[in-house]
Amino acid sequence: MSSTFRSVQGSVTAPPGFRAGSISAGIKAEAGARDVSLLASEQLCTVAGTFTTSRAPAAPVLLCKEHLLATNGRAQALVMNSGNANCSNGERGLIDARRMAELAANKLGIDPQHVLVSSTGIIGRPLPMEKIERGIAQVDLLPDGGHLFTLGIMTTDTRPKEIAIEFEVEGQTVRLGGATKGAGMIYPNMATMLCYLTTDAALDLTFQQDALRRAVNDSFNMICIDGDMSTNDTVLLFANGLAGNTPLAANSPGASVFEAALRHVTRYLAREMARDGEGATKLMEVVVRGARTDADARRAARALTISPIWRCAVYGEDPNWGRVLSTLGACGAEMLHERIDVSFGEVGVVRGGVAVDYKPEAAKAVLAQAEFTLNIDLHMGFYSATAWGCDMTHGYIDENATYHR
Amino acid sequence: MSSTFRSVQGSVTAPPGFRAGSISAGIKAEAGARDVSLLASEQLCTVAGTFTTSRAPAAPVLLCKEHLLATNGRAQALVMNSGNANCSNGERGLIDARRMAELAANKLGIDPQHVLVSSTGIIGRPLPMEKIERGIAQVDLLPDGGHLFTLGIMTTDTRPKEIAIEFEVEGQTVRLGGATKGAGMIYPNMATMLCYLTTDAALDLTFQQDALRRAVNDSFNMICIDGDMSTNDTVLLFANGLAGNTPLAANSPGASVFEAALRHVTRYLAREMARDGEGATKLMEVVVRGARTDADARRAARALTISPIWRCAVYGEDPNWGRVLSTLGACGAEMLHERIDVSFGEVGVVRGGVAVDYKPEAAKAVLAQAEFTLNIDLHMGFYSATAWGCDMTHGYIDENATYHR
Numbered sequence: 093m094s095s096t097f098r099s100v101q102g103s104v105t106a107p108p109g110f111r112a113g114s115i116s117a118g119i120k121a122e123a124g125a126r127d128v129s130l131l132a133s134e135q136l137c138t139v140a141g142t143f144t145t146s147r148a149p150a151a152p153v154l155l156c157k158e159h160l161l162a163t164n165g166r167a168q169a170l171v172m173n174s175g176n177a178n179c180s181n182g183e184r185g186l187i188d189a190r191r192m193a194e195l196a197a198n199k200l201g202i203d204p205q206h207v208l209v210s211s212t213g214i215i216g217r218p219l220p221m222e223k224i225e226r227g228i229a230q231v232d233l234l235p236d237g238g239h240l241f242t243l244g245i246m247t248t249d250t251r252p253k254e255i256a257i258e259f260e261v262e263g264q265t266v267r268l269g270g271a272t273k274g275a276g277m278i279y280p281n282m283a284t285m286l287c288y289l290t291t292d293a294a295l296d297l298t299f300q301q302d303a304l305r306r307a308v309n310d311s312f313n314m315i316c317i318d319g320d321m322s323t324n325d326t327v328l329l330f331a332n333g334l335a336g337n338t339p340l341a342a343n344s345p346g347a348s349v350f351e352a353a354l355r356h357v358t359r360y361l362a363r364e365m366a367r368d369g370e371g372a373t374k375l376m377e378v379v380v381r382g383a384r385t386d387a388d389a390r391r392a393a394r395a396l397t398i399s400p401i402w403r404c405a406v407y408g409e410d411p412n413w414g415r416v417l418s419t420l421g422a423c424g425a426e427m428l429h430e431r432i433d434v435s436f437g438e439v440g441v442v443r444g445g446v447a448v449d450y451k452p453e454a455a456k457a458v459l460a461q462a463e464f465t466l467n468i469d470l471h472m473g474f475y476s477a478t479a480w481g482c483d484m485t486h487g488y489i490d491e492n493a494t495y496h497r
Numbered sequence: 498m499s500s501t502f503r504s505v506q507g508s509v510t511a512p513p514g515f516r517a518g519s520i521s522a523g524i525k526a527e528a529g530a531r532d533v534s535l536l537a538s539e540q541l542c543t544v545a546g547t548f549t550t551s552r553a554p555a556a557p558v559l560l561c562k563e564h565l566l567a568t569n570g571r572a573q574a575l576v577m578n579s580g581n582a583n584c585s586n587g588e589r590g591l592i593d594a595r596r597m598a599e600l601a602a603n604k605l606g607i608d609p610q611h612v613l614v615s616s617t618g619i620i621g622r623p624l625p626m627e628k629i630e631r632g633i634a635q636v637d638l639l640p641d642g643g644h645l646f647t648l649g650i651m652t653t654d655t656r657p658k659e660i661a662i663e664f665e666v667e668g669q670t671v672r673l674g675g676a677t678k679g680a681g682m683i684y685p686n687m688a689t690m691l692c693y694l695t696t697d698a699a700l701d702l703t704f705q706q707d708a709l710r711r712a713v714n715d716s717f718n719m720i721c722i723d724g725d726m727s728t729n730d731t732v733l734l735f736a737n738g739l740a741g742n743t744p745l746a747a748n749s750p751g752a753s754v755f756e757a758a759l760r761h762v763t764r765y766l767a768r769e770m771a772r773d774g775e776g777a778t779k780l781m782e783v784v785v786r787g788a789r790t791d792a793d794a795r796r797a798a799r800a801l802t803i804s805p806i807w808r809c810a811v812y813g814e815d816p817n818w819g820r821v822l823s824t825l826g827a828c829g830a831e832m833l834h835e836r837i838d839v840s841f842g843e844v845g846v847v848r849g850g851v852a853v854d855y856k857p858e859a860a861k862a863v864l865a866q867a868e869f870t871l872n873i874d875l876h877m878g879f880y881s882a883t884a885w886g887c888d889m890t891h892g893y894i895d896e897n898a899t900y901h902r
Binding site for chain 1: 553813852897
């Protein structure tokens with residue numbers, strides 16, 4: 093499948109018609125760290141979005157929803173800052189988020205309602221609006237600024253996470269680019285999970301939103317760094333239609349290839365986030381098969397990416413499958429103890445709920461890899477799910493036990 | 498309330514008619530570590546129990562349920578081993594658990610169905626039955642053996658957790674004793690959560706079971722070390738009736754004082770478990786008030802005892818209330834961001850969802866205590882709940898990343 097997708101450079105500016113950039117405005121404590129970023133399209137885009145379901149959402153999340161509702165899913169630009177989440181700032185938070193949209197709109201000469209806003213960083217501190225105002229005024233929008241944009245959205249990430257691909261839809265060449273950030277699923281001190289996707293394909297908005305929701309459900313919603321969700325989580329897909337194709341709807345011949353591309357990109361970015369989890373030394377892929385329902389498959393797979401006890405064993409490269417069984421038993425999915433199979437990579441360790449005669453060194457060697465798959469078969473039905481996570485380490489404790497500034 | 502309960506010595510043997518003991522049978526790797534324990538009553542007891550709801554329960558849990566069903570809640574003894582969970586051993590696990598009951602029954606001259614069985618330790622290794630057989634044969638049952646029993650059930654616990662009290666019920670002096678173990682809520686490598694309670698009060702079995710369920714719901718079900726449940730969790734309350742009172746039923750005048758005593762004992766033991774959590778340096782009490790429902794109150798309180806990100810901040814004595822808000826927002830309980838109040842002990846930090854003007858040093862001083870309370874008011878309704886947990890530390894990672902033997 094992925095062989096039909098050709099890698100290209102440029103992150104979110106790989107698709108024609110998008111420009112982006114970032115600048116250091118002095119919001120983050122580290123000197124020179126980029127913390128104000130801008131993404132803009134030459135023409136109005138259809139925009140699909142998914143947002144945190146937190147009951148304490150940050151102001152920019154509320155503003156994005158308000159704007160997309162008012163414009164019926166149209167926007168032309170995104171402005172974002174890192175270093176401050178603009179969350180739990182009361183009425184002032186919303187005023188400041190609105191001001192960010194206005195400042196970007198004035199710079200670009202567009203309607204403020206066509207600007208979306210994100211923030212990420214510490215909770216409960218008012219945004220430093222003079223710095224943000226200066227930053228928005230100074231940031232350069234470049235046709236090849238995608239990588240600078242990716243750098244600007246990072247917080248505790250140890251590496252930029254971006255991708256761009258080119259592929260054919262109904263005979264037309266289109267591009268899809270994406271950038272994401274986030275090293276703790278919940279890390280309101282400094283971080284959150286944000287992802288921006290761009291394409292020059294024209295998309296019917298209903299299809300765009302449905303395809304994005306499905307792709308997010310199987311990618312970002314299946315990763316876990318520390319088992320929780322942030323107040324600022326946002327995924328946005330901008331489609332500017334410059335490819336000139338007939339807008340893709342659910343029943344278009346090209347819908348399936350576009351959706352496959354979207355899944356490819358979101359899955360790649362989600363895996364990279366799990367790999368770069370705070371303190372992580374390993375990427376763990378958990379594949380659960382044979383679940384009675386889709387919800388059970390997801391529940392079981394995610395439980396194993398959350399369990400501290402199992403993730404500590406992964407850190408210690410300890411093939412302690414008892415912790416896998418115990419976590420499965422407690423996760424709430426329907427199962428029968430005596431049907432459960434467990435393998436570390438290709439090394440089967442449990443069959444029918446009891447240990448098989450396996451070589452501990454072989455199992456240990458699987459866990460020693462930088463990336464490994466934990467395979468579970470519940471033998472209860474026909475549903476499967478894949479989740480991604482990382483080990484729990486001293487580095488995680490170090491990163492999260494220090495004082496916030 | 499607790500002033501009417503007088504502390505006495507003796508743990509589970511404080512109530513008349515109970516004897517107990519433990520011995521080192523060589524199941525645990527540490528030389529001389531006690532790993533086979535026995536508790537017996539002079540006469541048949543009514544027994545109430547609560548057990549793990551894991552879909553992968555250990556064999557002794559299945560056997561306890563089978564015996565209590567067959568005897569309509571009567572038993573006279575408990576035999577238990579630490580060092581091996583007897584879980585995921587297939588049919589052999591149940592045969593071995595049954596054999597443990599038989600061996601204890603033969604020693605005591607009672608019906609094997611009147612013996613309950615527990616195991617705790619590593620999952621997926623067959624029980625070393627010769628060692629267990631020798632251990633059961635050799636263990637001394639002493640009228641003051643309660644403390645030795647408590648020592649015998651410990652695994653990664655750093656200290657014994659036991660209590661005994663004396664109080665009056667309907668003019669009669671009765672005693673209630675208890676011992677518990679467990680330093681990881683899920684720690685199938687070596688541990689699990691077990692609790693044994695004894696009383697000489699005569700109890701109507703329906704009242705006994707209901708009162709135990711309610712007490713467990715507000716004590717052991719409200720503690721968290723690492724957010725999960727074990728395959729072996731068991732709480733048993735033995736009532737031998739030697740006090741000679743009319744069996745207490747729900748409508749007895751003395752029912753409420755007995756139930757208060759049971760809550761006092763289970764809450765004490767639960768708090769001690771949270772305080773002794775693997776790697777813990779602090780006991781955190783979370784009190785949530787103003788929830789719309791009882792379930793919402795429990796959900797919110799427990800979420801804060803589970804969140805790794807918040808528990809790391811507690812370890813670092815970092816009064817980062819943004820992590821509290823973020824965890825609350827994600828927990829699923831009904832709330833409105835703009836109504837949430839948060840205090841660390843008496844130091845208010847958030848009122849109506851935004852920061853109040855507080856002294857960070859004062860908030861930090863609260864977190865620096867060995868024991869502190871996090872107070873939340875959701876201002877959504879009239880339900881409250883209290884949960885207990887501990888900080889997440891390097892010690893937890895160390896204890897859980899090492900190889901199992």
